[in-house]
Amino acid sequence: MTADDSLGRLDDDDYPAYTMGRAADMIGATPGFLRALGEARLITPLRSEGGHRRYSxxxxxxxxxxxELVDQGTPIEAACRIIILEDQLEEARRINAEYRRAAAGEQPPAED
Incomplete structure (x- = not known):
């Protein structure tokens, strides 16, 4: 792998570039909070060769x-369910928009 390949990954939203400590700092949470999200299966961090959690x-x-939801008083299990439902709704809206474009004879937008 070249240096250019490594730097290109930094633009990849799914590249697991952040350690647990750095990830927790970035969102203003504790490593325990990130572990709880993993236990609830909301996010599944990748593991480094040394077995450490890495986040994208x-x-x-x-x-x-x-x-944000937990800070507003939502239990973590409910917050995870809300986020899953929000994601499903967004996907349904995207699919619906594609069907509408297809029905109108429009071309779908090009994906990145």
């Missing part, structure tokens, strides 16, 4: 949303 930016956005 996408996972950090989900964890930050969970922290």
């Amino acid at each position: 930016r996408y996972q950090l956005r989900i964890a930050a949303r969970a922290r």
Whole structure:
């Protein structure tokens, strides 16, 4: 792997670039909170060769949303369910929009 390949991964939302401690700092939570999200199966961190948890930016956005809900008094299990339902709703809206475009004879937008 070249240095350019490594740097290119930093733009990848799914690349597990952050250690547990750094990830927790970034969202203002504790490592225990991130472990709880993993136990609830909201996010599943990848493991480094040494067995340490590593998080992606996408996972950090989900964890930050969970922290926001928990900070508002929502139990962690309920917060995880809310986030899953929000994600399902967003996907359903995307699919619905595609069907509407197809019915109208429009081309779907190009994916990145």
